[in-house]
Amino acid sequence: MxxxxxxxxxxxGDEVExxxxxxxxxxxxxxxxxxxxKIPPHFIKTLIVKYDDKVVLESVxxxxxxxxxxxxxxxxxxxxxxxxxxxxxxxxxxxxxDTVIVD
Amino acid sequence: MRRMKQLVFFVLALHISIGLYxxxxxxxxxxxxxxLIEDGNPAEFREMRGDELWHKKYAPNNVSLEQxxxxxxxxxxxxxxxxxxxxxxDVNKVMDLEQRLIYCxxxxxxxxxxQAVSSPFSIAGQSSEIEALVSYITAASKGMMMAVKxxxxxxxxxxxxGKKLFFYRAGSHDFGCVTCHSSNNKRIRLQNLPNLLVANDxxxxxxxxxxxxxxxxxxxxxxxxxxxxxxxxxxxxxKYASDAITALTMFMAKNAEGGIYNAPAIKR
Amino acid sequence: MKKLILLILSTGFIAGCASSTTGKDYxxxxxxxxxxxxxxxxxxxxERVLQQDDVQNxxxxxxxxxxxxxxxxxxxxxxxxxxxxxxxxxxLGDWKAGNEIASNGKGGQYSDPVGTTSGGNCYGCHQLTxxxxxxxxxxxxxxxxxxxxxxxxxxxxxxxxxxxxxxxxIACSSMPRFGHQGILTEQQIKDVMALLLVPESPVNQ
Numbered sequence: 066m067x068x069x070x071x072x073x074x075x076x077x078g079d080e081v082e083x084x085x086x087x088x089x090x091x092x093x094x095x096x097x098x099x100x101x102x103k104i105p106p107h108f109i110k111t112l113i114v115k116y117d118d119k120v121v122l123e124s125v126x127x128x129x130x131x132x133x134x135x136x137x138x139x140x141x142x143x144x145x146x147x148x149x150x151x152x153x154x155x156x157x158x159x160x161x162x163d164t165v166i167v168d
Numbered sequence: 169m170r171r172m173k174q175l176v177f178f179v180l181a182l183h184i185s186i187g188l189y190x191x192x193x194x195x196x197x198x199x200x201x202x203x204l205i206e207d208g209n210p211a212e213f214r215e216m217r218g219d220e221l222w223h224k225k226y227a228p229n230n231v232s233l234e235q236x237x238x239x240x241x242x243x244x245x246x247x248x249x250x251x252x253x254x255x256x257x258d259v260n261k262v263m264d265l266e267q268r269l270i271y272c273x274x275x276x277x278x279x280x281x282x283q284a285v286s287s288p289f290s291i292a293g294q295s296s297e298i299e300a301l302v303s304y305i306t307a308a309s310k311g312m313m314m315a316v317k318x319x320x321x322x323x324x325x326x327x328x329x330g331k332k333l334f335f336y337r338a339g340s341h342d343f344g345c346v347t348c349h350s351s352n353n354k355r356i357r358l359q360n361l362p363n364l365l366v367a368n369d370x371x372x373x374x375x376x377x378x379x380x381x382x383x384x385x386x387x388x389x390x391x392x393x394x395x396x397x398x399x400x401x402x403x404x405x406x407k408y409a410s411d412a413i414t415a416l417t418m419f420m421a422k423n424a425e426g427g428i429y430n431a432p433a434i435k436r
Numbered sequence: 437m438k439k440l441i442l443l444i445l446s447t448g449f450i451a452g453c454a455s456s457t458t459g460k461d462y463x464x465x466x467x468x469x470x471x472x473x474x475x476x477x478x479x480x481x482x483e484r485v486l487q488q489d490d491v492q493n494x495x496x497x498x499x500x501x502x503x504x505x506x507x508x509x510x511x512x513x514x515x516x517x518x519x520x521x522x523x524x525x526x527x528l529g530d531w532k533a534g535n536e537i538a539s540n541g542k543g544g545q546y547s548d549p550v551g552t553t554s555g556g557n558c559y560g561c562h563q564l565t566x567x568x569x570x571x572x573x574x575x576x577x578x579x580x581x582x583x584x585x586x587x588x589x590x591x592x593x594x595x596x597x598x599x600x601x602x603x604x605x606i607a608c609s610s611m612p613r614f615g616h617q618g619i620l621t622e623q624q625i626k627d628v629m630a631l632l633l634v635p636e637s638p639v640n641q
Contacts, residue, residue: 413473
């Protein structure tokens with residue numbers, strides 16, 4: 066059970082600046098525990114960000130992205146009061162969606 | 169997708185520039201880190217987990233840690249960390265936060281000492297509850313001024329013993345804390361070294377632990393850092409939650425007097 | 437030697453008195469914690485850190501304050517006589533190996549497997565080659581060390597002694613006593629010497 070994503074979406078001039086902090090182990094599958102057992106891979110495969118049902122960012126992630134990933138980006142066409150929703154799907158086919166209202 | 173690549177490039181550039189400009193003084197570096205914290209600090213997830221653990225009902229007594237007295241009364245966590253380490257009359261000794269949490273885990277929750285001190289540091293495949301609790305409790309002191317008092321004679325003793333430990337050079341390399349932490353504007357490789365004997369560096373250092381350490385992918389406490397320093401000093405293994413650690417912590421916490429607490433922070 | 441012991445004893449006594457307003461011997465209290473709160477692991481023994489040598493004891497007791505000119509001279513003299521110069525009088529080894537020794541920070545920690553060969557970790561504190569930008573500033577830059585000093589017998593002996601026992605020249609120096617404490621072997625020191633002094637070494641470009 067992961068913690069909710071911390072999402073901030075702020076209108077700055079014409080653009081909305083989105084900052085997303087995700088709690089996820091992003092385990093590469095290459096690490097081992099102290100006794101030498103390999104830890105199975107567990108990482109986000111896809112991240113989709115939608116503004117009011119329109120996809121504004123789609124990201125293919127993988128084991129090169131570090132634990133508890135943070136990403137920040139801007140997009141046009143957003144306004145205060147709109148809904149930003151962030152969804153990730155990982156290699157276990159687990160998924161999580163969190164939403165926030167644009168400020 | 170292009171934006172994504174731009175972001176990766178920006179983050180890479182930021183990391184490289186932090187490396188190359190490591191000659192910069194502690195002030196510039198803390199500005200860089202402040203920005204990173206404002207953007208989003210994964211320590212927040214540990215704070216949230218700590219919040220859950222503080223209120224969770226544990227077997228065998230089916231009670232929570234909520235009545236744990238961290239020095240300001242049972243259950244008061246606001247401002248508790250900036251007054252630690254401190255003397256606790258119920259045990260007639262000086263304790264730091266982790267010693268006190270272990271005490272509460274044994275007396276309130278009914279755990280054995282071994283259970284209470286198990287897994288103090290998150291490792292691959294196993295999260296630490298203590299790190300989460302420390303994140304939660306320290307966050308409740310954010311923005312407050314360091315307020316460690318040396319009123320009780322045992323608090324003064326802890327400070328003086330910590331000071332002796334700080335200056336103690338021994339082992340194969342003749343290292344002591346003093347070797348790396350008693351001069352201004354020095355660095356080891358590219359890691360800036362605070363002068364823990366002067367106020368501004370002592371404040372900047374103590375007020376930013378615990379921290380989410382990017383190199384570890386976990387929140388690490390001041391104690392974790394101290395134990396690791398001692399290892400690198402070619403000292404034998406310091407025992408977790410021991411009085412030696414508390415003494416060193418007391419020395420540093422008192423030297424940080426006047427600093428504004430700003431943790432959990434984010435560090436390399 | 438007797439003078440030094442007397443000096444150390446008296447300094448320890450004074451330092452002890454000065455720091456205890458309650459008549460407490462904080463040094464003794466601290467040593468008790470060293471014994472109870474640390475455990476031997478790997479190649480690192482608690483017994484060793486409980487026994488400081490004369491120099492460690494004296495320098496620790498200063499607690500950052502200055503010692504007298506005489507005290508410092510005593511230490512330098514006592515440390516200079518510990519220096520063992522190479523029997524074959526060959527001071528220079530292989531600078532490539534020397535650069536690896538300078539980059540290697542392992543050895544002597546309880547996390548190092550027993551029997552690990554130590555490095556010198558010179559880059560931890562010093563600049564050496566132009567290429568390596570990840571260098572520390574605890575010690576002075578050694579860039580162009582040989583180029584600036586030349587290759588005389590005197591410079592070889594001085595550099596050797598400095599690496600072997602840095603306190604032969606600066607009492608209470610922060611620099612580990614690589615030869616005297618057995619951290620680096622004679623061959624390793626020769627390799628580091630080559631890194632510093634051989635004209636072809638990247639340090640001297």
